[in-house]
């Protein structure tokens with residue numbers, strides 16, 4: 001069993017914070033959401049800074065919300081274009097509190113590691129570059145020049161550039177991401193793992209193989225005019241609250257929503273619009289009319305059931321299938337061979353409900369949109385399951401036309417843009433050719449390390465310098481203790497960050513924190529006030545313009561940090577004048593325009609209010625796959641297998657967190673107050689294990705003969721299918737085995753962890 005071995009804790013402390021249990025909510029948003037967001041903003045930032053921040057959010061002249069990637073309306077903006085959780089993200093960034101060098105001096109790294117993630121967020125913004133010298137117990141300040149020198153010396157001392165790992169979190173803007181990948185490739189490696197590897201990689205891989213583009217195919221207008229919307233493996237009420245407004249408009253225009261989820265999430269069942277009278281009075285728009293309570297990892301069976309019904313009913317578009325697809329005959333015979341008993345058993349959903357969902361999808365003009373997120377992507381068979389979604393759309397010709405299509409709902413606000421900019425360990429050859437042509441250096445062509453491979457390489461001593469553009473690698477990745485050991489074996493770990501997090505505490509021989517400007521802050525360069533750009537979940541590229549005074553005069557922008565790292569490291573190997581590039585971000589955009597298709601006249605077009613859409617081949621019914629036709633993919637039916645005493649655990653988000661950033665200790669919609677160490681269980685599963693409600697349990701995960709343990713969680717009886725349970729990440733990450741990842745996409749299986757649960761010893 002892998003156990004914590006050092007005095008510096010890699011995991012959040014095991015202490016309970018005093019749970020308060022309330023009734024679960026059947027609808028989301030409304031007045032409590034507004035009061036909650038205002039509490040967060042004004043509590044943290046003070047009245048003046050708070051109001052300025054909120055008024056700048058998602059406005060044409062303002063900055064992009066740093067929370068999720070849900071798009072803004074194309075044609076209008078209300079004065080308050082934000083949601084409760086966007087407000088929390090802003091409050092967390094614009095807080096008045098500061099994590100200063102004095103505070104670092106007061107607390108050793110070992111002491112800081114006793115803080116909870118909530119306390120770390122509450123510590124406030126980082127203000128100075130800080131270094132943890134070899135053997136030191138405390139971080140101390142370092143000048144920017146010395147910091148860049150240190151990084152350059154460590155990087156240049158490596159035997160090969162492939163001994164360095166460059167991680168990216170999806171908040172980085174396009175300009176930062178483009179400079180970053182250019183630096184990394186100019187340095188000589190493709191080791192560019194990113195948070196996408198743990199997120200929508202499965203969607204990208206599935207869509208790329210099936211339809212030739214790794215992104216969604218719908219716009220907001222499509223969503224609001226669809227007839228049937230399938231929301232599967234996604235919790236929009238918490239994670240994409242602004243999506244609820246679009247769903248409300250769709251329902252009011254006549255759409256039927258079908259939700260597929262093991263949990264009856266509040267946002268799926270009802271929505272009270274905080275800016276409309278109805279919502280303020282507490283009347284909810286019923287959103288999902290149909291709720292299919294699938295077992296964890298039962299979706300592939302459920303989706304095959306839908307496809308089987310369509311084929312058996314003859315509800316498919318023969319002309320479209322003939323003209324645009326390959327693989328139908330094989331798929332049809334596969335569906336014929338499947339028995340309903342098996343489909344019902346694996347999915348946990350009845351044949352009648354599945355058939356009903358299929359018939360709704362095929363009704364009217366078959367304007368079906370399917371939205372999905374982590375409930376589909378983080379399983380072993382994730383890619384195959386998502387291709388099952390695509391198959392249904394191809395059968396119905398519900399793709400590449402108005403009001404219909406595929407909608408993987410992205411997480412981080414610019415995770416999609418980062419990939420467009422080349423942050424990927426295996427960018428296609430054409431991208432490398434373009435880089436080579438524009439920058440005239442030999443671009444490394446061998447594939448780099450993704451997240452899981454990078455952790456393993458560092459663990460084995462082959463990764464020696466770890467450099468992160470944002471994020472919280474230690475706590476976002478699986479197998480916390482294993483990853484911690486991997487980071488400790490590095491010679492140098494570097495984090496470009498806005499706030500303190502646990503990754504800063506589990507360091508290599510030397511640790512560096514490079515504090516940067518946040519989205520909300522002004523960025524003045526030699527050429528004047530600058531803006532940056534992002535791409536949302538629906539491929540709209542637009543500007544983000546910070547408005548507030550920086551949290552500290554010592555902060556640098558992300559592009560400047562990258563450029564100065566590059567200038568210090570590459571010296572005469574440099575393919576561009578790095579420092580000149582960041583005097584005026586239009587210069588970066590002009591280079592992007594030369595390398596990335598769809599960005600012609602970038603600097604000028606992105607200045608139009610609302611930005612511009614990137615081209616999408618599927619929307620033109622073009623299939624960029626070999627052979628030129630969309631592929632109906634046939635995969636064997638499978639699912640995760642457990643023994644009688646085992647359960648399948650998903651690790652998901654509470655209402656008060658953004659990934660590893662913990663804004664508060666409540667999960668309001670699920671009725672949990674003031675506690676994060678909880679596990680939601682089926683009441684019968686609790687009974688058979690002699691677990692009383694709200695008592696402490698230990699969780700052990702099982703994988704290929706190995707076990708991992710997470711101690712002291714409170715068991716909450718909850719409406720989840722028998723055999724399925726749920727706990728929050730990052731607390732439960734310690735249970736996710738490093739070698740358990742999705743086929744093809746290699747995404748850690750954070751939504752299907754095999755566990756046993758027993759009363760705490």
Ligand SMILES: Nc1nc2c(c(=O)[nH]1)N[C@H]1C(S)=C(S)[C@@H](COP(=O)(O)OP(=O)(O)OC[C@H]3O[C@@H](n4cnc5c(=O)[nH]c(N)nc54)[C@H](O)[C@@H]3O)O[C@H]1N2
Nearest residue numbers: 068085233235239296297373374375411412652653658659
């Ligand atoms: N406020 C807030 N917003 C966020 C984030 C945040 O942490 N906080 N994170 C951002 C990021 S990076 C991302 S990727 C997205 C994540 O957005 P989501 O994917 O909504 O996030 P999760 O909390 O992981 O929720 C997964 C949902 O899928 C369901 N689910 C789990 N397993 C299964 C399954 O096997 N089948 C089905 N059908 N459903 C399943 C869960 O019950 C849950 O409702 O949100 C983004 N937005």
Ligand SMILES: Nc1nc2c(c(=O)[nH]1)N[C@H]1C(S)=C(S)[C@@H](COP(=O)(O)OP(=O)(O)OC[C@H]3O[C@@H](n4cnc5c(=O)[nH]c(N)nc54)[C@H](O)[C@@H]3O)O[C@H]1N2
Nearest residue numbers: 169199470471472476496497498499501651659660729750
């Ligand atoms: N078990 C489990 N694990 C998961 C998941 C899960 O569902 N279950 N979800 C996965 C998913 S979908 C994702 S996307 C990953 C997320 O993984 P990451 O993106 O690595 O994690 P975050 O928690 O979003 O990163 C938070 C940190 O980013 C820094 N930060 C915030 N804003 C900025 C900024 O503007 N610039 C810079 N440079 N830094 C900033 C802050 O220091 C903060 O502490 O986690 C994955 N891990």
Ligand SMILES: [Mo]
Nearest residue numbers: 199200411412
């Ligand atoms: Mo994500």
